[in-house]
Amino acid sequence: MKKPEISRPTLGRIPLYLKYLRSLPPNTESISATAIAAGLGLGDVQVRKDLGILCGSGKPKTGYVRLELIESLESYLECKNGxxxxxxxxxxxxxxxxxxxxxxxxxxxxxxxxxxxxxxxxxxxxxxxxxxxxxxxxxxxxxxxxxxxxxxxxxxxxxxxxxxxxxxxxxxxxxxxxxxxxxxxxxxxxxxxxxxxxxxxxxxxx
Amino acid sequence: MKKPEISRPTLGRIPLYLKYLRSLPPNTESISATAIAAGLGLGDVQVRKDLGILCGSGKPKTGYVRLELIESLESYLECKNGxxxxxxxxxxxxxxxxxxxxxxxxxxxxxxxxxxxxxxxxxxxxxxxxxxxxxxxxxxxxxxxxxxxxxxxxxxxxxxxxxxxxxxxxxxxxxxxxxxxxxxxxxxxxxxxxxxxxxxxxxxxx
DNA sequence: TAGATTGTTAATCGATTAACAATC
DNA sequence: TAGATTGTTAATCGATTAACAATC
Structure with a gap:
């Protein structure tokens, strides 16, 4: 479970993504980078790049699986220990x-x-x-x-x-x-x- | 007395320059950017650029007048008011x-x-x-x-x-x-x- | 197919660093 | 003059943004 290297600004956006994803209606299966960007006032390319590094690929037309995103982001922040x-x-x-x-x-x-x-x-x-x-x-x-x-x-x-x-x-x-x-x-x-x-x-x- | 626009890193270096310049022997008339850079562990071009914006030109061979530097830097930080x-x-x-x-x-x-x-x-x-x-x-x-x-x-x-x-x-x-x-x-x-x-x-x- | 959405490649921007010509 | 030091112009680097080709 090696963590990819990310920039400080990207690290700072992780909690924002998590907050937004958790705030969606529970039956939301998928979400697009465009929608996340709009919800947080960010650029869509930036969101796509962050998610690409942290969570892997999405699917054209549908976007990303919400629960997978949440899990990836949480696991990134999870304290190894210490x-x-x-x-x-x-x-x-x-x-x-x-x-x-x-x-x-x-x-x-x-x-x-x-x-x-x-x-x-x-x-x-x-x-x-x-x-x-x-x-x-x-x-x-x-x-x-x-x-x-x-x-x-x-x-x-x-x-x-x-x-x-x-x-x-x-x-x-x-x-x-x-x-x-x-x-x-x-x-x-x-x-x-x-x-x-x-x-x-x-x-x-x- | 309009203050030039400077970047945040440059602003952060002003107190370092002041501290160094004040620490020099009182009879020090002139000082080169190279010497300041060495004293603070910075690049000489960076020091020259900062001083150029904040204090104006130096003279080839001799460098900058220490007291003028101190005065310029102090006046930059001086609280207009408020x-x-x-x-x-x-x-x-x-x-x-x-x-x-x-x-x-x-x-x-x-x-x-x-x-x-x-x-x-x-x-x-x-x-x-x-x-x-x-x-x-x-x-x-x-x-x-x-x-x-x-x-x-x-x-x-x-x-x-x-x-x-x-x-x-x-x-x-x-x-x-x-x-x-x-x-x-x-x-x-x-x-x-x-x-x-x-x-x-x-x-x-x- | 058409269109929404993706990932990638190139352009921009700000700061630092390197190379170099100018000057006392 | 020679050499130390200057200021400037170009290269680099990291992050963001724009343009675009790929795909379900």
Missing amino acids: GAVIVGGGQLGKALLDYRGFETFGISVLAAFDKRTAKAESSAKGKPILPVETLPSFCENYEVNLGIIAVPAESAQEACNLLYDSGIRAMWCFAPCQLYKPADAVIQYENLALSLAHLKMQVNQL | GAVIVGGGQLGKALLDYRGFETFGISVLAAFDKRTAKAESSAKGKPILPVETLPSFCENYEVNLGIIAVPAESAQEACNLLYDSGIRAMWCFAPCQLYKPADAVIQYENLALSLAHLKMQVNQL
Whole structure:
């Protein structure tokens, strides 16, 4: 069950397709790319290309089998295994810990870890916030392959090292900084300030 | 003092250039694009192109005048005027309210507004969290041109309408939903779940 | 057959990178 | 002059869109 490589925009459209396909009347057997495109405000060629990669071919005149599409798309998102942990139990860390949206892509955020936490606590939605010392053993007991760095820039390198030493090779960093990392680690930076600045620039141009 | 149109990646590099230029010894008069590129790990042609748009020409053999570069870059980021407000005083709203990174791009986040807030409160870093009813009058008293939507998807449309009616035309939405908006409003969606899913996909391919 | 729908190939667009001519 | 550095023009790359031939 090898997953094809897809682009980030295509990945982002998977939940839209699923939502639309599930919203159709249950007796809908087939659906055309044209109809899906119209329903979601996308281009029909784009839909056809996405579905071609993710679900295989459709049939001229009839389109695609709805249930097959749903199954293919779901199986693409299905978490092989492994969840995410957060380093940093401040406001951002807690907000991410309780954010529901990750489930849309089949990702579980298991727990947050904080320096200032002496014994296990619970977030507003009941997820664990644990002492940072317990991170390595947590990663041994649970399958974890994503690390989220939600600490101030001063502590980000420390967090990165800790995650790496706990066996995590993929990290998502909210701190505005440049981390030093071993070659086999992947770090994706989330630049919230840039996103807001870009929006501001767009409207200032008007 | 009209600002040239620049791409989002270029905008993102401005703070890097500024940080590097300010870090040079104070007696540094001139600096070449090649040196800046080496210092930041970028391509030299890219640096030259960015500086050409933002700061004007350099001189062959000598490069660019450091202080002129700093001034041009700073003036580009300088907030004409107007700040941002947040709708939603939950964990995400508070995290964004206290996030320092926006200052890097010259943007001030002034206050958050929440339904559940009965009278004025303060965030951990002393910024105001106010009753949502007071948003329109706040926007009359202060210059505000950016709205940040940090409420659950169910309330996002309401938040969008409120911001629009308060005169705000640019919004940054964290809720996973599609908002209906007047033609003259710009909405930029921040899809955190997609960012994490994209990272997961990259490492799953390995 | 005719027509709706498919998949593919070529064109477009924005950003980066490479090649190169211009200049102090 | 020679060489470092510039700015520009062309090539590349990834994603979207347009045009079109194939098929049930």
